[in-house]
Amino acid sequence: MIVRNATLPDGQTGMDILISDGLIQAVGPGIEASGHEEIDAAGRLVSPPFVDCHFHMDATLSLGTPRLNRSGTLLEAIALWGELKPMLTQEAVIERALRYCDMAVAQGIGAIRTHVDVCDDTLTGVEALIEVRARVAPYLTLQLVAFPQDGLYRSPTARQNLLRALDLGVDVVGGIPHFERTMEDGRRSVTELCELGAKLGRMVDLHCDESDDPHSRHVEQLAYETQRLGLSNRVTGSHLTSMHSMDNYYASKLIDLIAESGMNAVCNPLINITLQGRHDTYPRRRGLTRVPELQAAGVPVAFGQDCVMDPWYSLGSGDMLEVAHMGVHAVPMTSLKDIRAAFDAVTVVPAALMGLEGYGVAPGCKADLVVLDAADTVEAVRIKPARLFVLRAGRVVARAAPRTSSLELPGRPASVTFGRGISPA
Structure with a gap:
């Protein structure tokens, strides 16, 4: 599995996460590999659980x-x-x-x-x-x-x-x-x-x-x-x-x-x-x-x-x-x-x-990850977003749809989301 274009909790953006055998094998931009399954994080926050x-x-x-x-x-x-x-x-x-x-x-x-x-x-x-x-x-x-x-x-x-x-x-x-x-x-x-x-x-x-x-x-x-x-x-x-x-x-x-x-x-x-x-x-x-x-x-x-x-x-x-x-x-x-x-x-x-071993988003860590519908950790705390994908040992164990609402307001967009704003440095 590969998670593409992730933002990490430390603020790094555009990062790919390569997973095999239940472990994170590589983390970096533009990893040249293909996975049997790929998740496009689209710039969203990817965190350990x-x-x-x-x-x-x-x-x-x-x-x-x-x-x-x-x-x-x-x-x-x-x-x-x-x-x-x-x-x-x-x-x-x-x-x-x-x-x-x-x-x-x-x-x-x-x-x-x-x-x-x-x-x-x-x-x-x-x-x-x-x-x-x-x-x-x-x-x-x-x-x-x-x-x-x-x-x-x-x-x-x-x-x-x-x-x-x-x-x-x-x-x-x-x-x-x-x-x-x-x-x-x-x-x-x-x-x-x-x-x-x-x-x-x-x-x-x-x-x-x-x-x-x-x-x-x-x-x-x-x-x-x-x-x-x-x-x-x-x-x-x-x-x-x-x-x-x-x-x-x-x-x-x-x-x-x-x-x-x-x-x-x-x-x-x-x-x-x-x-x-x-x-x-x-x-x-x-x-x-x-x-x-x-x-x-x-x-x-x-x-x-x-x-x-x-x-x-x-x-x-x-x-x-x-x-x-x-x-x-x-x-x-x-x-x-x-x-x-x-x-x-x-x-x-x-x-x-708790003394958890292999916790984190780095090579060698367990492939336990959460893809959140938020731009960064500040926005995650602010809006408490959907957990789009929850991974355990590189396998999806839960997934959810983004939180959106349809609008019926003249002259305004047809829908609204609650995040995706980038926090100031």
């Missing part, structure tokens, strides 16, 4: 079961999930997860890191998602996190269930220190989980300080343990929303500690702008972590989808450009440089965070 490094697939598409989250708060969502868990069956989790994976592939997602609750002694969700991971492997990479939703210590069997899940083949050590009964229990859980990750050679990804409480400071402990154990970029702190409520002096110290440790950070713009600040009247906090400041310090910051139609979030469509779009508005990060960084936050940054 989107990567969602923070999701909850065991709960996805369960909205309304057994009831809706009336308050819209994080705590009611967790309580509602507790009501739903006894009703779960492997068949139902698999069916919903596969439906979501179909949606994700159509949206150009190539990899998902999904947290799976281990506070169910039957490990229904764990076993279901291990099955789903195997079934979708030909077209979607799933990385599973053993997540003690009710607290490593707060839930009596969470610790043993987490170890069971890891033995079954779950990839990453997870945790939620701010949901333990005391600040001290949260601190101890961070230490134990990081030591477990170091012992087993696993990555660690903790829901950390997803709170409006400026005194929720478990990320400080996470940065310390990351450095003490030499874990570096194998550790991720997800959410980190308490940082938006911290005083600037402490935050400046904390950001330096995070950067020094080498760990990653994940912001979930759609969910955190929705769940945080619920106890505020006015002024109301936006609830996102300090993305620009972390980036300026050299901390890799990725954006995650987190939830789609579940107890935490009643919206969502699996569109990582919608996530980037919200991040641009809510952080805010509106310079052209920042908007390009938002695109990176749903592609190259989370790919590195």
Whole structure:
């Protein structure tokens, strides 16, 4: 296969991409070869696939079961999930997860890191998602996190269930220190989980300080343990929303500690702008972590989808450009440089965070690509365009028509498109 006349995320234009044996063999202008199939990108953006490094697939598409989250708060969502868990069956989790994976592939997602609750002694969700991971492997990479939703210590069997899940083949050590009964229990859980990750050679990804409480400071402990154990970029702190409520002096110290440790950070713009600040009247906090400041310090910051139609979030469509779009508005990060960084936050940054091999648009990389109906990354974030072609190992796995509307206006064109404008340099 050859993809012709592509614009790459780094701004190079008029590039051809030669693919064989599931790999990119060459990238350059005017490649003199013919393929059994050729795609004319016609100057459009061709990117490696989107990567969602923070999701909850065991709960996805369960909205309304057994009831809706009336308050819209994080705590009611967790309580509602507790009501739903006894009703779960492997068949139902698999069916919903596969439906979501179909949606994700159509949206150009190539990899998902999904947290799976281990506070169910039957490990229904764990076993279901291990099955789903195997079934979708030909077209979607799933990385599973053993997540003690009710607290490593707060839930009596969470610790043993987490170890069971890891033995079954779950990839990453997870945790939620701010949901333990005391600040001290949260601190101890961070230490134990990081030591477990170091012992087993696993990555660690903790829901950390997803709170409006400026005194929720478990990320400080996470940065310390990351450095003490030499874990570096194998550790991720997800959410980190308490940082938006911290005083600037402490935050400046904390950001330096995070950067020094080498760990990653994940912001979930759609969910955190929705769940945080619920106890505020006015002024109301936006609830996102300090993305620009972390980036300026050299901390890799990725954006995650987190939830789609579940107890935490009643919206969502699996569109990582919608996530980037919200991040641009809510952080805010509106310079052209920042908007390009938002695109990176749903592609190259989370790919590195997850340790994906062969990711990119260069010779030797896997031929996993998305042809977007946009001129460049800024326009992609702006209009959230159609994914015209989604390729996995050089094979088209999804395709869509360009988004156009017919007009019936005197003296005006017969149709209109929503992109194709070139952003200024």
